[in-house]
Amino acid sequence: MKLSRYNTFFVTNGSHVGYNSLSDTFILMSDELYLLLVPFLEEKKSLELIKDIHPTLSTELVKKGFIVDDNLDELTTALKIAQKTDDDNNQYSIIVNPTMNCNFKCWYCYESHIVGSKMSTKTIDAIKAHISKVLQNKAIKRIHIGWFGGEPLLYYKSVMQPLLKYTKEISECKDVSFISNATTNGFLLTDSIIDNFKKYHLENLQITLDGNRERHNSVRNCKNLKLGTYDAIIQNIKKCAQKGVSVRVRINISNETLNGLKDIINDFAHFTNDEKRYICFSFHEVWQEKIYMYEQITSVIELFRVKGFQVLYKSEHSRSIFNTCYADKRNQVTINYNGDIFKCTARSFNSLNREGYLLDNGDIIWNEKYSKRFSFDLRTRNKACMECAIFPMCNGGCSQHRVENEKVPYCVFDFSESKKVDFLKDKFITRKNTIK
Template sequence: MKELIEAAKNEDNLEGLREIHPDLYQQLVEQGFFVKQSDNEIEKVRQRIDDVNYNEEEYYLIINSTMNCNFGCWYCYETHKKNSHISDASLQKIKKFIENTLEKNKKITKYTIQFFGGEPLLDYKKSVLPIMDYAFKKAQQRGIILLLNFTTNGYLISDDMIQDFLKYKVNGFQITLDGNRDEHDKVRFVSKTKGSYDKIVENIKKIVRNKMSVVLRINYTEKNLKELDLVFEDLEDLELEYRSLITFSLNKVWQESNNNLGEKVSTFLSLATNKGFSLPDALLSDRVENSCYADKFNQATINYDGNVYKCNARDFTDENKEGILNDEGVVEWNEKRTFRMEHKLKNKACLECRILPICGRGCSQNMIEHVDKDYCVNDFDEAKKDDIILSMFLSENVEKI
């Protein structure tokens, strides 16, 4: 088939392909591989980006309950602040915000709240638990889907918390390990003589045994990739029926300079699947259909101090602030949010790229940081683009779309 398509392309004779293999030709037309010369493909991508990012049926709220943390990882981009927490007044404003977004957006059918930080569980009883309870009751009243999830280091999770998580139907966690026990405990430790690895791993097991999912994020470097497979030994006692609830996600620490670690990462991920664990679906690489939450109009990141952001992968400074939550529980957005939502598909390199319909120029934060500069979220690497396409093609879920 590949030879047929390449021959038709090289000879500029697509009609000839229709005569030789009409079914294949029709599939390529229906799936958008063959398009009319008159079609404005850029405009179609732009329209699809708007359709996804201005979806009125969903809202995505991130709440930073604190900027404090019980660990001090060397690579963390955030500035941790002691004694930072949601005040009683801010708690009421957040509750009003949840009520307001539900009342003003009658089309909403799904509301997601992600607790972030800092370490959100440091302020669990005072802020996180009341917000979960309030949002859960509001969602029940409206008859909508409420998704509650946490980005946490997992160390502070207790049996009582797990009972709360079950009560409010918490659906997911992202928890990080920094390699095997020895490597992790060099980064995340309670004291010079007490690490955190064993307790975190045990908490992960408790979560999945209660049928809640965990994205197990491994922040890797060249050093901690060595003997990373020892992690599997520490999960060996986990029953097979629960292993699929753990999704391994490997992410290179941004300070790591070695860009040739892909083979080691692939070997580890293959071993993970062989042992019954899950991997992120390659179809998520379609950043148009699965755009970042910060790209969406119906999204806000509310900091403990009432400042509002879109992206939570950058430091929460006044410079990055895109709004403020007022006393009425309404976000007063500034011009940065308007620029983020309206300034799209301006990059020349993106407009000429063959995978624009699945990349969409990357996330809006990348776009903001490269205004008037040519950039590529795939580093202008054609082989990397090929890998994205092939991985999506081979996805087990590709036939479901």
């Protein structure tokens, strides 16, 4: 028996906590139990003795992967799991940007709008041809279309609807399940669009609020609308919930928005219990914020939960070797309005960065950027990740991090052990009630 290389032990709120990133489990220990364990962790006592000293603890540590068989090569196991997740052949996922234009002019992305950009009928037909070819592969059991942009609803009728209709029909024909979701600012939603969503299996939306009414309206402006967009968006979210379309309300938090976050819940007070089931709030610190905010927002999260809403915070939906980003997966493409193919949606859609392009017959011509993203060498090149105790949980970030740091050592936690532990503390707090 040996100690897992993926153990981390830390103290939070006076409790000793262990986390194993390969089994993704926590163990909670009293002071007494932890003190008993220390000589084993420091390798001053042979692990074989732990069974005799405390059989229950020993069983628990083995069950949760903190102690593993001598022969287990955990790094190879983790790498194989990551590879298997990325090579998953059961699902095919397409992210479509119908346009790079938007009806909002938020300061942080206004620059990247391309006025007049719109997916042509020719590109829509090429996507249909692509879907038809993909579904010839009998291994595919599920097809997913995600809508992104730009604001995808600008072209609901002319781009989204024909593609949704086609995919629904062909997936039914091939006995493949079809799901769809959209990232939208939520302003253009109407009853008829939401009814259509249900008809075409588009049942999940992500809509962002940039803080409370005052803050949101100052940041997320709609062209030609002086009153702001906050109230209209909340009304539209309610309509979705009434019609059974789930909405993840992403709330961007920063030092400026922190104080007003509690106001938001008052604006959702009129949601019935039934409607609340379709709403999930997801709090995100904007990337410019470098400070650790969990403690400041804990009470806000609690308030939202007490009012009957589901709430997610960063660590609960983090990526891992079991849940890699869509861009890390082979069976995924991001198709821009002009037929350029990308993987990651968090970077510029400039044609110079494309990883391929779509032909009229539905085939994709990939370039060397795509091949590089999937090379095993790139996955294992960063020494820090290969030696890191939380690699299975972190996965080295994602393929985009690996690509961008191809020639330099990197760590998404700035090589800081304390930042990694802070992250585990967040994860622990959010899971605390479920730990046995």
